[in-house]
Amino acid sequence: xxxxxxxxxxxxxxxxxxxxxxxxxxxxxxxxxxxxxxxxxxxxxxxxxxxxxxxxxxxxxxxxxxxxxxxxxxxxxxxxxxxxxxxxxxxxxxxxxxxxxxxxxxxxxxxxxxxxxxxxxxxxxxxxxxxxxxxxxxxxxxxxxxxxxxxxxxxxxxxxxxxxxxxxxxxxxxxxxxxxxxxxxxxxxxxxxxxxxxxxxxxxxxxxxxxxxxxxxxxxxxxxxxxxxxxxxxxxxxxxxxxxxxxxxxxxxxxxxxxxxxxxxxxxxxxxxxxxxxxxxxxxxxxxxxxxxxxxxxxxxxxxxxxxxxxxxxxxxxxxxxxxxxxxxxxxxxxxxxxxxxxxxxxxxxxxxxxxxxxxxxxxxxxxxxxxxxxxxxxxxxxxxxxxxxxxxxxxxxxxxxxxxxxxxxxxxxxxxxxxxxxxxxxxxxxxxxxxxxxxxxxxxxxxxxxxxxxxxxxxxxxxxxxxxxxxxxxxxxxxxxxxxxxxxxxxxxxxxxxxxxxxxxxxxxxxxxxxxxxxxxxxxxxxxxxxxxxxxxxxxxxxxxxxxxxxxxxxxxxxxxxxxxxxxxxxxxxxxxxxxxxxxxxxxxxxxxxxxxxxxxxxxxxxxxxxxxxxxxxxxxxxxxxxxxxxxxxxxxxxxxxxxxxxxxxxxxx
Numbered sequence: 183x184x185x186x187x188x189x190x191x192x193x194x195x196x197x198x199x200x201x202x203x204x205x206x207x208x209x210x211x212x213x214x215x216x217x218x219x220x221x222x223x224x225x226x227x228x229x230x231x232x233x234x235x236x237x238x239x240x241x242x243x244x245x246x247x248x249x250x251x252x253x254x255x256x257x258x259x260x261x262x263x264x265x266x267x268x269x270x271x272x273x274x275x276x277x278x279x280x281x282x283x284x285x286x287x288x289x290x291x292x293x294x295x296x297x298x299x300x301x302x303x304x305x306x307x308x309x310x311x312x313x314x315x316x317x318x319x320x321x322x323x324x325x326x327x328x329x330x331x332x333x334x335x336x337x338x339x340x341x342x343x344x345x346x347x348x349x350x351x352x353x354x355x356x357x358x359x360x361x362x363x364x365x366x367x368x369x370x371x372x373x374x375x376x377x378x379x380x381x382x383x384x385x386x387x388x389x390x391x392x393x394x395x396x397x398x399x400x401x402x403x404x405x406x407x408x409x410x411x412x413x414x415x416x417x418x419x420x421x422x423x424x425x426x427x428x429x430x431x432x433x434x435x436x437x438x439x440x441x442x443x444x445x446x447x448x449x450x451x452x453x454x455x456x457x458x459x460x461x462x463x464x465x466x467x468x469x470x471x472x473x474x475x476x477x478x479x480x481x482x483x484x485x486x487x488x489x490x491x492x493x494x495x496x497x498x499x500x501x502x503x504x505x506x507x508x509x510x511x512x513x514x515x516x517x518x519x520x521x522x523x524x525x526x527x528x529x530x531x532x533x534x535x536x537x538x539x540x541x542x543x544x545x546x547x548x549x550x551x552x553x554x555x556x557x558x559x560x561x562x563x564x565x566x567x568x569x570x571x572x573x574x575x576x577x578x579x580x581x582x583x584x585x586x587x588x589x590x591x592x593x594x595x596x597x598x599x600x601x602x603x604x605x606x607x608x609x610x611x612x613x614x615x616x617x618x619x620x621x622x623x624x625x626x627x628x629x630x631x632x633x634x635x636x637x638x639x640x641x642x643x644x645x646x647x648x649x650x651x652x653x654x655x656x657x658x659x660x661x662x663x664x665x666x667x668x669x670x671x672x673x674x675x676x677x678x679x680x681x682x683x684x685x686x687x688x689x690x691x692x693x694x695x696x697x698x699x700x701x702x703x704x705x706x707x708x709x710x711x712x713x714x715x716x717x718x719x720x721x722x723x724x725x726x727x728x729x730x731x732x733x734x735x736x737x738x739x740x741x742x743x744x745x746x747x748x749x750x751x752x753x754x755x756x757x758x759x760x761x762x763x764x765x766x767x768x769x770x771x772x773x774x775x776x777x778x779x780x781x782x783x784x785x786x787x788x789x790x791x792x793x794x795x796x797x798x799x800x801x802x803x804x805x806x807x808x809x810x811x812x813x814x815x816x817x818x819x820x821x822x823x824x825x826x827x828x829x830x831x832x833x834x835x836x837x
Contacts, residue, residue: 195280195303197264201227203242203275213301218262231255245277254284261295263287418567419459428466436474442481451488454567461538468535469497469558477501495560504550512548585611588633588703592616593623595641606695620649627656634702635662650680661702701811721823725783745782746821753817760810769798784820
C-alpha cells in the first residue's frame with residue numbers, strides 16, 4: 183500500500199519524500215533532489231529542512247500529530263521552500279510528504295532559483311479548494327490552541343507576579359533588621375571602646391550578617407525551586423558527620439537559651455548513604471533551628487530511624503507548640519506569626535523545607551500540642567553507600583592539613599573579596615599573588631609560575647571563562663578553580679568543559695577553601711595523618727646510575743620505555759579504581775607501582791603509593807583522599823624527570 187501511495191503521490195506532486203520513525207529521509211522525488219541536493223535518502227529530515235509551520239517540531243511523534251496541518255518547509259541552505267501535507271503510511275511508522283513550491287517565499291528569498299511549470303501539481307479546481315479549506319481549518323485550530331496557551335500563560339504570569347511581589351515585601355522587611363544590625367555594629371567599632379566591647383560588637387555584626395545571608399539564601403532557594411533549577415547532587419556521605427555538622431551549626435543558640443540539644447541514631451541505621459547531603463543538611467538545620475527558636479525551656483532532640491531504604495529524621499522539642507488552626511498555613515511561603523515573646527517566623531524556611539523534601543521524593547509530617555511541644559518527621563528514601571569503612575566520628579576538617587606550601591594566584595575584581603581570600607590563604611601558609619581581572623591574571627601567569635589559580639567568573643575587562651580560554655593555550659597551565667555564586671550540575675558542566683578543575687561557591691567558606699587546597703597543594707609540615715612529610719627526593723639519580731651499571735645503557739633505555747608506559751597505564755587504573763571507591767583494586771595498583779617507581783629513583787612517588795596501599799589495607803578511605811588528590815600530577819612530574827634524565831644521558835653518550 184505504501185509503495186502504491188508513493189507512486190501515486192509522485193504522479194500528482196513533483197515534490198515528495200518519505201520520513202520514517204527515526205526521521206530519516208527516503209524515496210526523495212527527482213525534482214526535489216535537483217533543487218535541494220542535501221535531500222538525500224538516509225539523512226535526518228531535521229538536518230535538511232526546518233519547519234516554518236508547524237513550529238517547534240523536533241520528533242516523529244510531533245510530525246505525526248500535525249498530519250492534517252499545512253506544512254511550510256524551508257531548506258537549510260535557503261534555496262527551496264515547500265508547502266504541502268504529511269500523509270500517514272499504512273504501517274503508521276512512515277509519513278509521506280506531498281507538496282509544491284511555496285511561491286511567495288521563493289519569489290522574495292530565492293528569485294535566482296528558476297521554477298518550471300512542471301514544479302506545480304496538475305490538480306483540478308476542486309482539489310485546490312479542498313487543500314485550501316484544509317489549510318484554513320488547520321490554521322484556525324492552531325490559532326485557537328495558541329489563544330488558549332496565551333490565556334493560560336497570562337493567568338500564570340499574574341499569579342507569579344503576585345507571588346513575587348509578596349516575596350519581595352517579606353524579604354525587604356526581613357533583610358532590614360539584620361542589615362541595620364551590621365551597620366550599627368560597624369559604626370560602634372569606629373568609636374573608642376575596650377577590646378572586650380569590640381569582640382562583642384564583632385559578634386553582633388557577624389550574627390547579623392549571617393542572618394542577612396540566611397534571608398538572601400531563602401529567597402534564592404525559593405526562586406530556584408520555583409523555577410525548577412535546583413538539581414539533586416547524589417553522592418556518598420556519612421549520616422553521622424552530616425548530623426554532627428547540623429548540631430555544630432545550631433548548638434550555639436541552644437547553649438545561649440540553656441536548651442539541651444542532641445541526636446540519637448538507631449543501631450541498625452546504615453551510616454553511609456547516597457543522597458543530596460547539602461539539601462538534607464539544609465532541611466534539618468531549618469527544622470532544628472525552628473525548634474530551638476520556639477523553645478524556652480527543655481530540650482530539642484533529633485532521632486534517626488531506618489526502614490528498608492526509607493530514613494526518618496524526627497525532631498522533637500518542648501516549645502510553645504502550634505495551634506491546630508495554624509496547621510493548614512504552616513508551610514505557606516508567607517505565613518509568619520509570633521510564636522514566643524522574643525521569636526518570630528517568616529514562614530519561608532518551612533516552605534523551602536517542604537519543597538526540598540518533595541524534591542528528594544520525601545514527605546514532611548508535623549504533630550504539635552500548644553504548651554507541650556512539636557514533632558517534625560522528615561522521611562527521605564536513601565540508598566546504601568559503598569564506603570562503610572569511613573571513620574564516622576572523625577570530622578572532615580580533622581582529616582585535612584592545617585597549613586600548605588605553594589604559590590596561589592587569587593583573581594577577583596572585588597577588593598574586599600581579595601583581602602578576605604588572601605587572609606584565609608596566608609593564614610594557611612600559602613604564598614599569594616592577586617589580580618583584579620582575567621587579563622591581568624593571564625599576564626601574571628606568563629611571568630610567574632603558580633601551583634593553583636582561584637579565578638572569579640564574573641569580572642570586567644576579561645571574565646573568568648574568557649581568561650580560561652587564554653590559560654588553556656599556555657605551555658604548562660596550573661590547575662584553575664572557579665569562584666562563583668552560580669553552582670549546580672549545569673554550571674559545573676560549563677566550568678569543567680571550559681577547563682576549570684573545580685569550583686568554590688561564593689561567599690567563600692574557610693572549610694571549603696581548605697578542602698580545595700588539600701587537593702592541589704602539598705602540606706607544609708604535616709601530611710593528612712599528622713606524620714612528618716616524607717622528605718623523600720623527587721628523583722634519586724644514584725638509583726638510576728646503579729641500574730644502568732647492572733643492565734647496561736641500551737637495556738636501560740628499553741626498560742625505561744616499558745616502565746613509563748606501564749606506570750602511566752597503572753596510574754590511570756589506580757585513579758579509576760579510586761573513583762569507583764574499589765579499595766582492593768586501589769591497594770593492588772598502589773602496591774605494584776610503589777616498587778617499580780622506586781627502582782627508577784622516584785622516591786617521593788613511591789612513598790605516596792605506599793601510604794595509599796597501607797590506607798587501602800586498613801579500609802581508611804579518608805586518609806587515601808589526601809594522597810590521591812594530586813597523585814596524577816605527582817606521577818606526571820616524576821616520570822617526566824625520569825624521561826628527561828634518560829634523554830640527557832643519551833645525548834652525552836652520543837657526544
